[in-house]
Amino acid sequence: MPDERVDRPRSSSGPGRILVAVYAVFAIAATGRASLQIAEYFHRAPLAYLLSAVAALVYIVATVALARGDRTSVRVATVSCSIELAGVLLVGIASYVDRAAFPDQTVWSHFGSGYGYVPLVLPVVGLLWLRSVRRSSPDVVR
Amino acid sequence: MQAMAYARTVLLPVTVTVLACAAVLAVASGAVTARNRRAGTGLLVVAALTELAVVAQLVVGISQLASGDHDVSAALFVAYLVGLVVVVPLAVLWALGEPTRWGPGVLTVAALVVLVLVARLHQLWTGTGA
Numbered sequence: 001m002p003d004e005r006v007d008r009p010r011s012s013s014g015p016g017r018i019l020v021a022v023y024a025v026f027a028i029a030a031t032g033r034a035s036l037q038i039a040e041y042f043h044r045a046p047l048a049y050l051l052s053a054v055a056a057l058v059y060i061v062a063t064v065a066l067a068r069g070d071r072t073s074v075r076v077a078t079v080s081c082s083i084e085l086a087g088v089l090l091v092g093i094a095s096y097v098d099r100a101a102f103p104d105q106t107v108w109s110h111f112g113s114g115y116g117y118v119p120l121v122l123p124v125v126g127l128l129w130l131r132s133v134r135r136s137s138p139d140v141v142r
Numbered sequence: 143m144q145a146m147a148y149a150r151t152v153l154l155p156v157t158v159t160v161l162a163c164a165a166v167l168a169v170a171s172g173a174v175t176a177r178n179r180r181a182g183t184g185l186l187v188v189a190a191l192t193e194l195a196v197v198a199q200l201v202v203g204i205s206q207l208a209s210g211d212h213d214v215s216a217a218l219f220v221a222y223l224v225g226l227v228v229v230v231p232l233a234v235l236w237a238l239g240e241p242t243r244w245g246p247g248v249l250t251v252a253a254l255v256v257l258v259l260v261a262r263l264h265q266l267w268t269g270t271g272a
Contacts, residue, residue, distance in 0.1 A: 025255055
């Protein structure tokens with residue numbers, strides 16, 4: 001972004017620093033879990049494990065986008081946080097409704113209860129943070 | 143059993159040390175964030191001590207795995223041990239790039255991650271909730 005005069009990406013400074021750190025933890029945790037599930041016992045619960053992989057991918061994209069913080073990245077981060085929120089809500093509901101499809105845990109099943117419900121809170125905090133980032137750094141030069 | 147005795151004399155002290163260091167790091171860095179200060183030398187010393195304890199845990203954990211007859215998924219166990227070693231240095235690098243109260247906040251997150259990972263490690267070791 002040629003018109004950006006800020007020294008550091010706004011979305012990864014201040015409180016955003018912590019947000020990126022938490023996202024990174026979930027990116028690694030979800031990637032690790034999904035890799036293990038798919039490599040070791042994929043046949044046990046294919047749907048749940050594929051969703052684990054999707055979750056991992058979304059966390060990775062969100063982490064990188066939040067850390068970069070240029071205008072495109074903020075947009076990418078907003079999209080991935082939205083997908084993440086939709087994912088945790090849909091998988092959360094599905095895991096209660098259709099228990100047979102989720103015989104094993106994923107990051108998002110039961111609204112992320114296995115991870116202290118952080119997966120449910122994280123996208124909401126992320127979207128709120130991105131909104132404040134967009135508001136405080138408009139596209140004009142400061 | 144010999145393995146049990148070893149666990150009590152070596153594994154437990156190491157685990158307790160890691161937990162204590164991580165708890166001190168969590169409280170100290172949380173306090174610095176709450177008081178709106180930047181990360182100082184004191185916090186870095188606590189972080190370094192935590193890292194030392196975690197490295198010791200890695201060594202003890204792997205030697206335990208190699209010698210014991212535990213029914214533990216070796217790859218998963220080692221992944222957790224190695225993950226624990228990586229967390230604090232990465233957090234320190236990320237924290238030092240932030241010259242506000244949120245730098246130490248990153249260390250709080252890292253300390254909490256260490257506590258959670260050690261708890262999971264213990265679950266894996268004892269075969270509960272794995």
